[in-house]
Amino acid sequence: MIVVTTPTGQIGSRLVDRLLDADEKVRVVVRDASRLDDRVRERVETVVGTHDDPAVLDRALPGADALFWLVPPNPAAPSAMEHYLHFARAGAAAVARHGVGHVVGVSSAGHGWPEPVGVLSAAFAMDAELSASGAAYRALSMPFYMENLLRQLDAIREQGTFTLTCAGDRPLATIAVQDIAATAAGLLTDRSWSGRENLPVFGPDRLTPDGMAQVMGLELGRPIAYRRVAVEDYAALLRSQGAGEQAIEDVTAAFAAQDHGIYDADWAAAEPTATDFRTWCREVLRPAAER
Numbered sequence: 001m002i003v004v005t006t007p008t009g010q011i012g013s014r015l016v017d018r019l020l021d022a023d024e025k026v027r028v029v030v031r032d033a034s035r036l037d038d039r040v041r042e043r044v045e046t047v048v049g050t051h052d053d054p055a056v057l058d059r060a061l062p063g064a065d066a067l068f069w070l071v072p073p074n075p076a077a078p079s080a081m082e083h084y085l086h087f088a089r090a091g092a093a094a095v096a097r098h099g100v101g102h103v104v105g106v107s108s109a110g111h112g113w114p115e116p117v118g119v120l121s122a123a124f125a126m127d128a129e130l131s132a133s134g135a136a137y138r139a140l141s142m143p144f145y146m147e148n149l150l151r152q153l154d155a156i157r158e159q160g161t162f163t164l165t166c167a168g169d170r171p172l173a174t175i176a177v178q179d180i181a182a183t184a185a186g187l188l189t190d191r192s193w194s195g196r197e198n199l200p201v202f203g204p205d206r207l208t209p210d211g212m213a214q215v216m217g218l219e220l221g222r223p224i225a226y227r228r229v230a231v232e233d234y235a236a237l238l239r240s241q242g243a244g245e246q247a248i249e250d251v252t253a254a255f256a257a258q259d260h261g262i263y264d265a266d267w268a269a270a271e272p273t274a275t276d277f278r279t280w281c282r283e284v285l286r287p288a289a290e291r
Contacts, residue, residue, distance in 0.1 A: 001025045001063050002188050003100075005051045006070045007044075008035040010147055011106060014181035015068060015188075016040055022189055029060045052087045057094035066102040066188045067095060067135075071126060075243070080250040084122035088129035095133040102191045104184050105130055107139040108254075109173070110262035111198045117262060118253035131196040138187055139198045140180060143173035143263045146203070146280045150288055156216070156224065157289050163227045165234055165255040168210040173263045175203045176280045179273035200270035202263075205277045212277060219281035220289060231256055 002019055006012040007028035019026050020043055027045040030036060036046070049056030051069075061067065069091055077083035095103060108123040127139040152162045166172055183201050187193065207215065209226040217224040231252050238248045 001027055001045075002066045002068070003027045003029065003060050003064045004068045005029045006072055007040070008032075009070065009072070010177045011180050011184070012068070012070060013037075013040075014178055015184050016044065018181060018185040019188065020044070022185070024189060027060060027064070029056060052090045054090055054094060057090060058097070061094055061098040061100055064098065064100050066104070066191055067091075067100050068104050068184055068188060069130065070106040071123075075247065077247065078244055079246050080119040080122040081125060084119075084126045085129065088126040092129045092133040095130070095135050100133075100135050102188070102193075103130055103133065103135045103137045104187045105137065105139050106180070106184075107141050107198070109141040109143050109200055109202070109266040110257065111139070111141065112265070113257060113262050115257070116253060117257040118250035120254045120257065120262070122250070127198070136191075136194045137196040138193065140183060141198045141200045141266055142175045142180060143202055143267065144175070144258070146174050146176045146275075146277065147284070149285065153288055156220075156285075160223055161225050161227050162213070162216075163229045164209055165229050165231050165252075166209060166259045168226050168228055169208050170259070171206045171208050172212070172258075173202050173267045174205060174207070174212075174277060175201055175273065176275035176284075179203065179275050183273065198266075200266035201273060202267055202270035203275060203277065204272035207277055215278050216281055216285065219278065219286050 002024050004012055004016055007016050007030050029047045029051045031050055033046050033048055047060040051057060071084050071087045074083050107127050108120045110120055111124055131137045149162060155161055180201055213224045213226040235248050235252050
């Protein structure tokens with residue numbers, strides 16, 4: 001039995017599909033079961049609730065061979081560290097109680113960075129908790145998600161631009177969520193691995209944001225330009241939207257570290273995944289932009 005948290009999310013939904021296609025027994029932990037696809041709901045065991053709740057985990061984990069763990073984002077959380085650790089401590093304790101043998105967690109690249117890096121440090125702290133649970137653990141360590149660009153669809157369609165805080169001429173490591181799901185599925189179905197490790201999961205490209213803009217333009221059939229936003233200006237935007245100072249620091253520290261090379265060591269060691277940026281633009285971005 002494989003237990004999947006966040007089964008309706010971008011990664012979790014793709015993972016569940018892959019596991020069912022492999023005829024695995026799947027149990028999901030979901031807040032709202034009505035959000036599950038009908039064909040998925042018919043084939044999985046469902047535990048309703050949130051996976052920071054020990055009582056929910058005690059319903060989800062009996063008999064589980066493996067667990068897919070992802071802390072759902074909460075931009076309103078006063079502290080990313082508290083948010084991640086709240087989930088991770090509940091998860092690690094439940095894994096130990098129920099003797100779950102293997103856990104695959106969604107984390108970030110950059111383990112070992114010498115300075116606090118906001119939400120990335122929170123992910124690293126989560127890994128430490130889950131690694132101490134007694135289960136074999138793999139922290140899927142990812143860079144910038146290509147799907148993050150979908151949040152800027154309006155600007156891409158209407159203005160022909162997208163914005164980030166990183167330098168336009170420095171390569172930006174990226175990953176497609178379908179490749180994260182594929183990597184997780186491989187680990188969850190072939191549980192011959194042991195120990196605790198961070199596993200870098202990176203796409204095959206070494207594009208700069210300026211280069212990404214060119215590829216986007218080729219696939220969308222019109223010019224697309226990259227516009228860099230200063231970290232300070234992004235912080236001011238978040239502040240104007242009512243974000244608290246700790247939440248702002250959690251995000252901006254991560255962005256600053258990204259620009260200073262926090263992903264570089266993992267990028268050098270990673271075995272590239274299948275989906276390159278141009279393929280992602282053709283298969284994901286363009287259909288979304290044409291809706």
